[in-house]
Amino acid sequence: MTxxxxxxxxxxxxxxxxxxxVERHSRTLFRLAYRMTGNExxxxxVVQESFLRAYRQLGRFDERAxxxxxxxxxxxxxxxxxxxxxxxxxxxxxxxxxxxDDPLSTAAAPDPAPDRMAMSGEVRExxxxxxxxxxxxxxxxxxxRHFEGMRIEEVGRVLGCQPGAAKHSVFRAVQKLRRxxxxxxxxx
Amino acid sequence: xxxxSEETLILHYYGEENDTPAPEGTLAVERHLEECGECRAxxxxxxxxxxxxDALPVPERGEDYGARVxxxxxxxxxxxxxxxxxxxxxxxxxxxxxxxxxxxxxxxxAGRFYPGTRPTPAITAKAPDAxxxxxxxxxxxxxxxxxxxxxxxxxxxxxxxxxxxISAEQERAGDLVAETRLYRQTAAHTGDTRIDSVLEELxxxxxxxxxxxxxxxxxxxxxxxxxxxAEGIIFKIRVxxxxxxxxxTTAAERAGSxx
Numbered sequence: 330m331t332x333x334x335x336x337x338x339x340x341x342x343x344x345x346x347x348x349x350x351v352e353r354h355s356r357t358l359f360r361l362a363y364r365m366t367g368n369e370x371x372x373x374x375v376v377q378e379s380f381l382r383a384y385r386q387l388g389r390f391d392e393r394a395x396x397x398x399x400x401x402x403x404x405x406x407x408x409x410x411x412x413x414x415x416x417x418x419x420x421x422x423x424x425x426x427x428x429x430d431d432p433l434s435t436a437a438a439p440d441p442a443p444d445r446m447a448m449s450g451e452v453r454e455x456x457x458x459x460x461x462x463x464x465x466x467x468x469x470x471x472x473x474r475h476f477e478g479m480r481i482e483e484v485g486r487v488l489g490c491q492p493g494a495a496k497h498s499v500f501r502a503v504q505k506l507r508r509x510x511x512x513x514x515x516x517x
Numbered sequence: 518x519x520x521x522s523e524e525t526l527i528l529h530y531y532g533e534e535n536d537t538p539a540p541e542g543t544l545a546v547e548r549h550l551e552e553c554g555e556c557r558a559x560x561x562x563x564x565x566x567x568x569x570x571d572a573l574p575v576p577e578r579g580e581d582y583g584a585r586v587x588x589x590x591x592x593x594x595x596x597x598x599x600x601x602x603x604x605x606x607x608x609x610x611x612x613x614x615x616x617x618x619x620x621x622x623x624x625x626x627a628g629r630f631y632p633g634t635r636p637t638p639a640i641t642a643k644a645p646d647a648x649x650x651x652x653x654x655x656x657x658x659x660x661x662x663x664x665x666x667x668x669x670x671x672x673x674x675x676x677x678x679x680x681x682x683i684s685a686e687q688e689r690a691g692d693l694v695a696e697t698r699l700y701r702q703t704a705a706h707t708g709d710t711r712i713d714s715v716l717e718e719l720x721x722x723x724x725x726x727x728x729x730x731x732x733x734x735x736x737x738x739x740x741x742x743x744x745x746x747a748e749g750i751i752f753k754i755r756v757x758x759x760x761x762x763x764x765x766t767t768a769a770e771r772a773g774s775x776x
Binding site for chain 2: 344347348351352353354355356359360363364369376377380381382384385409410413414452456474475476480481496499500503504506507510511513
């Protein structure tokens with residue numbers, strides 16, 4: 330059954346239909362939230378909050394749109410809210426403590442060689458730092474384009490901006506990352 | 518020779534250069550890269566960077582992850598199921614019935630807290646049996662009104678020269694909207710139009726706050742403050758809250774005298 334059919338059932342009062350949508354989209358949303366926030370705990374929170382918000386706002390969902398894209402937009406907003414709140418409270422971020430809950434900390438092979446460990450540590454720090462240097466829109470646009478494989482036009486829809494603006498966010502993000510990571514790449 | 522821009526190379530990497538105006542289509546870019554060492558070097562650097570970024574792993578979540586998410590969020594879902602869930606499995610009817618009864622009792626007391634509200638005879642007859650739930654509901658309603666008031670007062674008292682991040686207040690407003698709707702539905706169920714009307718006003722304000730940009734300009738803040746003052750919504754909430762607290766005290770005393 331399609332997402333839209335399930336949405337119609339939820340709107341008709343069948344809350345159990347929402348379970349299907351949750352089960353269908355949770356893993357995708359977790360992946361997005363993890364890329365956006367940089368740690369598992371926050372990503373879990375974002376997934377739950379996104380589904381709660383989506384349920385509350387279901388009355389405003391336009392059935393001509395894609396439920397997945399709409400849900401993505403909510404998850405992106407939840408992630409941004411969380412990241413901003415964390416920054417406002419001055420909490421430790423992935424870049425400040427790269428060993429803790431950092432995306433790349435789980436990348437190492439089970440028994441990595443010392444040079445690989447040194448390199449992955451350096452890459453991790455640089456990448457975390459570079460990702461945190463991106464503005465909210467740059468980070469979001471980059472995550473959606475690069476990791477989620479969305480076309481730029483779709484990224485614009487999720488971000489609620491024109492494709493041109495989304496494209497420039499992707500450009501700026503890639504340029505910043507390249508400047509930060511290029512020395513490591515050329516050293517290889 | 519005119520070199521390719523970094524933007525064109527980024528679009529080429531993502532296979533979207535055909536979406537841009539000619540002459541930088543895929544074939545043209547590839548031909549240029551074959552001929553131009555400088556652009557080839559830049560593109561190579563770009564590819565190396567993005568390959569490095571690709572090393573960013575995401576922790577795996579199992580097939581049952583969605584089911585676990587559902588278990589966690591289901592208790593927090595607004596009461597749509599409880600009002601409209603005619604497809605509930607039979608074993609859940611008892612729980613739904615208890616919840617519905619609780620809400621009806623809540624409506625009864627909420628209706629009585631507001632000045633000038635007339636209790637209906639049918640509900641009055643139920644009141645003597647509801648001492649325990651009454652106090653619990655009073656606390657819940659009182660807490661809800663207090664939290665609503667706090668959000669509005671915090672925003673009304675915020676002064677700033679530049680944009681203010683109100684995302685935390687918006688999140689709280691979003692949660693309160695769901696609760697407001699629950700109490701409104703209950704009030705509508707018992708025909709209490711007065712309480713419904715105050716909550717309707719509160720809901721509108723909370724929804725507007727929730728839908729504002731998360732960075733609110735000083736001007737928008739000032740407009741919100743003026744609106745709160747003009748509608749007197751904070752005052753109305755205080756009156757309702759005072760009635761709730763007074764009723765709570767009476768209920769507690771009544772319960773104490775029965776012991």
